[in-house]
Amino acid sequence: MFRFSLLLIGSTILSGACGGQGEDAAVRPPVTLTGEAKVKWDTLCVTCHGNKGTGDGPSAAPLAVKPRSFGDATWQGSVTDEHLAKVIVEGGKAVGKSELMPANPDLANKKDVVAKLVKKVRSFRP
Template sequence: MNSKTSLSLVLSIAGTFLVACGGGAPESSEPSGAQGPSAPAPSAAAIAAAEVKFNGLCASCHGTTGLGDGAILTPKPRNYTDLAWQASVTDEELAAIIVGGGLSVGKSALMPPSPDLADQPEVVAALIAKIRSFGK
Protein backbone atom coordinates (compact mmCIF):
# COMPACT_ATOMS: atom_id res chain seq x y z
CA MET A 1 0.00 0.00 0.00
CA ASN A 2 1.61 3.33 -0.97
CA SER A 3 1.12 6.48 1.07
CA LYS A 4 -1.44 7.93 -1.32
CA THR A 5 -3.67 4.86 -0.98
CA SER A 6 -3.43 4.81 2.79
CA LEU A 7 -4.31 8.51 2.97
CA SER A 8 -7.41 7.99 0.89
CA LEU A 9 -8.29 4.98 3.05
CA VAL A 10 -8.05 7.14 6.19
CA LEU A 11 -10.15 9.83 4.56
CA SER A 12 -12.83 7.40 3.50
CA ILE A 13 -13.02 5.89 6.99
CA ALA A 14 -13.23 9.38 8.48
CA GLY A 15 -15.94 10.21 5.95
CA THR A 16 -17.97 7.16 6.89
CA PHE A 17 -17.63 8.07 10.56
CA LEU A 18 -18.80 11.62 9.93
CA VAL A 19 -21.83 10.45 7.96
CA ALA A 20 -22.75 7.91 10.64
CA CYS A 21 -22.51 10.50 13.42
CA GLY A 22 -23.73 13.53 11.49
CA GLY A 23 -26.91 15.43 12.28
CA GLY A 24 -28.81 13.55 9.62
CA ALA A 25 -32.47 14.11 8.75
CA PRO A 26 -35.03 15.01 11.42
CA GLU A 27 -36.59 11.92 12.97
CA SER A 28 -40.15 12.80 12.09
CA SER A 29 -41.44 13.61 8.65
CA GLU A 30 -45.00 14.23 9.90
CA PRO A 31 -46.77 17.21 8.37
CA SER A 32 -46.17 20.12 10.71
CA GLY A 33 -49.67 21.60 10.56
CA ALA A 34 -50.14 25.07 11.97
CA GLN A 35 -47.66 24.71 14.80
CA GLY A 36 -45.05 27.36 15.35
CA PRO A 37 -41.37 26.57 14.95
CA SER A 38 -40.94 25.96 18.68
CA ALA A 39 -43.67 23.29 18.81
CA PRO A 40 -42.59 20.07 17.15
CA ALA A 41 -45.26 18.29 15.12
CA PRO A 42 -47.16 15.77 17.24
CA SER A 43 -46.36 12.13 16.50
CA ALA A 44 -48.90 9.83 14.87
CA ALA A 45 -49.48 8.22 18.28
CA ALA A 46 -50.21 11.61 19.88
CA ILE A 47 -52.61 12.50 17.08
CA ALA A 48 -54.42 9.18 17.56
CA ALA A 49 -54.63 9.75 21.34
CA ALA A 50 -56.02 13.24 20.72
CA GLU A 51 -58.70 11.81 18.42
CA VAL A 52 -59.74 9.32 21.13
CA LYS A 53 -59.85 12.12 23.72
CA PHE A 54 -61.76 14.48 21.47
CA ASN A 55 -64.38 11.98 20.39
CA GLY A 56 -64.72 10.46 23.85
CA LEU A 57 -64.92 13.71 25.82
CA CYS A 58 -64.71 17.07 24.06
CA ALA A 59 -67.21 16.28 21.29
CA SER A 60 -69.94 15.56 23.85
CA CYS A 61 -70.06 19.31 24.50
CA HIS A 62 -68.23 20.98 21.62
CA GLY A 63 -69.81 18.75 18.95
CA THR A 64 -68.10 16.42 16.49
CA THR A 65 -67.85 19.30 14.01
CA GLY A 66 -66.65 21.80 16.63
CA LEU A 67 -69.75 24.00 16.48
CA GLY A 68 -70.28 23.97 20.26
CA ASP A 69 -73.57 22.15 19.76
CA GLY A 70 -72.78 18.85 21.48
CA ALA A 71 -74.58 19.85 24.67
CA ILE A 72 -76.89 22.72 25.57
CA LEU A 73 -75.11 24.55 28.35
CA THR A 74 -74.86 28.08 29.70
CA PRO A 75 -72.37 29.41 28.81
CA LYS A 76 -72.34 27.64 25.46
CA PRO A 77 -69.38 25.33 24.79
CA ARG A 78 -67.01 27.27 22.58
CA ASN A 79 -67.79 27.16 18.85
CA TYR A 80 -64.39 26.34 17.32
CA THR A 81 -65.47 27.56 13.87
CA ASP A 82 -65.74 31.15 15.18
CA LEU A 83 -62.85 32.80 13.32
CA ALA A 84 -62.82 35.91 15.51
CA TRP A 85 -62.40 33.69 18.57
CA GLN A 86 -59.70 31.62 16.81
CA ALA A 87 -57.76 34.81 16.13
CA SER A 88 -58.19 36.00 19.72
CA VAL A 89 -56.62 33.01 21.49
CA THR A 90 -53.04 31.79 21.53
CA ASP A 91 -52.02 28.14 21.53
CA GLU A 92 -50.71 28.68 25.06
CA GLU A 93 -54.14 29.84 26.22
CA LEU A 94 -55.76 26.81 24.59
CA ALA A 95 -53.28 24.48 26.29
CA ALA A 96 -54.00 26.12 29.66
CA ILE A 97 -57.77 25.62 29.49
CA ILE A 98 -57.50 22.11 28.02
CA VAL A 99 -55.29 20.90 30.86
CA GLY A 100 -56.54 23.12 33.71
CA GLY A 101 -60.22 23.47 32.80
CA GLY A 102 -62.40 26.57 32.67
CA LEU A 103 -62.10 27.48 36.35
CA SER A 104 -58.32 27.63 36.18
CA VAL A 105 -58.47 30.47 33.64
CA GLY A 106 -61.48 32.34 35.05
CA LYS A 107 -64.04 30.69 32.78
CA SER A 108 -66.93 28.32 33.41
CA ALA A 109 -66.41 25.21 35.52
CA LEU A 110 -68.54 23.40 32.93
CA MET A 111 -65.37 23.23 30.82
CA PRO A 112 -63.67 20.29 32.59
CA PRO A 113 -59.92 19.95 33.28
CA SER A 114 -57.86 17.08 31.84
CA PRO A 115 -55.05 16.68 34.39
CA ASP A 116 -54.07 13.43 32.66
CA LEU A 117 -52.79 15.57 29.78
CA ALA A 118 -50.44 17.63 31.97
CA ASP A 119 -47.54 15.30 31.14
CA GLN A 120 -48.63 14.68 27.54
CA PRO A 121 -47.77 17.95 25.74
CA GLU A 122 -47.79 16.24 22.35
CA VAL A 123 -51.40 15.13 22.82
CA VAL A 124 -52.31 18.66 23.92
CA ALA A 125 -50.57 20.00 20.80
CA ALA A 126 -52.56 17.55 18.65
CA LEU A 127 -55.82 18.66 20.33
CA ILE A 128 -54.91 22.29 19.66
CA ALA A 129 -54.18 21.44 16.03
CA LYS A 130 -57.60 19.77 15.82
CA ILE A 131 -59.33 22.80 17.37
CA ARG A 132 -57.44 25.06 14.92
CA SER A 133 -58.52 22.86 12.01
CA PHE A 134 -62.18 23.72 12.70
CA GLY A 135 -61.33 27.36 12.04
CA LYS A 136 -60.00 26.74 8.53
Protein backbone atom coordinates in the same frame (compact mmCIF):
# COMPACT_ATOMS: atom_id res chain seq x y z
CA MET B 1 -54.81 9.59 5.01
CA PHE B 2 -51.96 11.94 5.81
CA ARG B 3 -50.44 11.24 2.42
CA PHE B 4 -53.75 12.04 0.82
CA SER B 5 -53.85 15.33 2.72
CA LEU B 6 -50.37 16.11 1.51
CA LEU B 7 -51.54 15.63 -2.05
CA LEU B 8 -54.30 18.11 -1.42
CA ILE B 9 -51.89 20.74 -0.19
CA GLY B 10 -49.25 19.81 -2.72
CA SER B 11 -49.30 23.23 -4.28
CA THR B 12 -48.66 24.82 -0.90
CA ILE B 13 -45.65 22.61 -0.36
CA LEU B 14 -44.32 23.35 -3.82
CA SER B 15 -44.51 27.04 -3.13
CA GLY B 16 -42.29 26.48 -0.14
CA ALA B 17 -44.84 27.58 2.40
CA CYS B 18 -44.79 24.36 4.37
CA GLY B 19 -42.83 24.83 7.53
CA GLY B 20 -43.66 21.41 8.81
CA GLN B 21 -46.63 22.71 10.76
CA GLY B 22 -49.10 23.41 7.97
CA GLU B 23 -50.61 25.84 10.46
CA ASP B 24 -50.94 28.96 8.38
CA ALA B 25 -51.28 27.26 5.05
CA ALA B 26 -53.85 28.85 2.79
CA VAL B 27 -55.49 25.46 2.47
CA ARG B 28 -55.53 23.91 5.89
CA PRO B 29 -55.38 20.12 5.80
CA PRO B 30 -57.97 18.28 7.84
CA VAL B 31 -56.58 17.16 11.18
CA THR B 32 -56.79 13.43 11.66
CA LEU B 33 -56.18 12.57 15.27
CA THR B 34 -54.47 9.41 16.39
CA GLY B 35 -53.89 7.57 19.65
CA GLU B 36 -54.88 9.09 22.96
CA ALA B 37 -55.79 12.45 21.42
CA LYS B 38 -58.30 10.71 19.16
CA VAL B 39 -59.83 8.81 22.06
CA LYS B 40 -60.15 12.01 24.10
CA TRP B 41 -61.64 13.96 21.25
CA ASP B 42 -64.05 11.24 20.15
CA THR B 43 -65.25 10.22 23.60
CA LEU B 44 -65.10 13.48 25.53
CA CYS B 45 -64.65 16.74 23.64
CA VAL B 46 -67.24 16.02 20.94
CA THR B 47 -69.92 15.31 23.52
CA CYS B 48 -69.99 19.05 24.23
CA HIS B 49 -68.16 20.69 21.35
CA GLY B 50 -69.72 18.60 18.60
CA ASN B 51 -68.11 16.82 15.66
CA LYS B 52 -67.74 20.07 13.77
CA GLY B 53 -66.60 22.12 16.76
CA THR B 54 -69.76 24.18 16.66
CA GLY B 55 -70.52 23.64 20.34
CA ASP B 56 -73.69 21.66 19.81
CA GLY B 57 -72.75 18.26 21.21
CA PRO B 58 -75.52 16.50 23.18
CA SER B 59 -73.88 17.16 26.56
CA ALA B 60 -73.81 20.89 25.88
CA ALA B 61 -77.59 21.23 25.66
CA PRO B 62 -78.25 21.47 29.41
CA LEU B 63 -75.22 23.63 30.20
CA ALA B 64 -75.80 27.17 31.45
CA VAL B 65 -72.74 28.32 29.52
CA LYS B 66 -72.56 26.97 25.99
CA PRO B 67 -69.27 26.24 24.27
CA ARG B 68 -68.59 28.76 21.52
CA SER B 69 -68.12 27.61 17.95
CA PHE B 70 -64.48 26.92 17.20
CA GLY B 71 -65.33 28.28 13.77
CA ASP B 72 -65.43 31.83 15.16
CA ALA B 73 -62.54 33.54 13.39
CA THR B 74 -62.42 36.50 15.77
CA TRP B 75 -62.14 34.21 18.77
CA GLN B 76 -59.53 32.04 17.03
CA GLY B 77 -57.45 35.13 16.41
CA SER B 78 -57.76 36.24 20.03
CA VAL B 79 -56.36 33.14 21.70
CA THR B 80 -52.86 31.70 21.69
CA ASP B 81 -52.00 28.01 21.43
CA GLU B 82 -50.66 28.24 24.99
CA HIS B 83 -54.04 29.50 26.17
CA LEU B 84 -55.82 26.63 24.43
CA ALA B 85 -53.42 24.09 25.93
CA LYS B 86 -54.00 25.57 29.40
CA VAL B 87 -57.78 25.42 29.02
CA ILE B 88 -57.61 21.81 27.90
CA VAL B 89 -55.37 20.67 30.77
CA GLU B 90 -56.53 22.94 33.59
CA GLY B 91 -60.12 23.60 32.59
CA GLY B 92 -62.10 26.77 31.90
CA LYS B 93 -61.83 28.08 35.43
CA ALA B 94 -58.03 28.34 35.19
CA VAL B 95 -58.36 31.00 32.49
CA GLY B 96 -61.36 32.84 33.91
CA LYS B 97 -63.89 30.90 31.83
CA SER B 98 -66.69 28.61 32.90
CA GLU B 99 -65.80 25.62 35.02
CA LEU B 100 -68.25 23.71 32.82
CA MET B 101 -65.24 23.30 30.56
CA PRO B 102 -63.65 20.41 32.48
CA ALA B 103 -59.97 20.06 33.33
CA ASN B 104 -58.02 17.07 32.02
CA PRO B 105 -55.33 16.57 34.65
CA ASP B 106 -54.43 13.22 33.07
CA LEU B 107 -52.97 15.20 30.15
CA ALA B 108 -50.73 17.41 32.32
CA ASN B 109 -47.58 15.52 31.32
CA LYS B 110 -48.71 14.61 27.82
CA LYS B 111 -47.69 17.63 25.80
CA ASP B 112 -47.95 15.76 22.50
CA VAL B 113 -51.55 14.75 23.14
CA VAL B 114 -52.46 18.30 24.18
CA ALA B 115 -50.70 19.70 21.10
CA LYS B 116 -52.79 17.46 18.87
CA LEU B 117 -55.99 18.62 20.55
CA VAL B 118 -54.94 22.25 20.13
CA LYS B 119 -54.32 21.54 16.46
CA LYS B 120 -57.75 19.99 16.19
CA VAL B 121 -59.36 23.07 17.72
CA ARG B 122 -57.37 25.24 15.28
CA SER B 123 -58.54 23.13 12.34
CA PHE B 124 -62.03 24.61 12.70
CA ARG B 125 -60.68 28.09 12.05
CA PRO B 126 -62.41 29.34 8.91
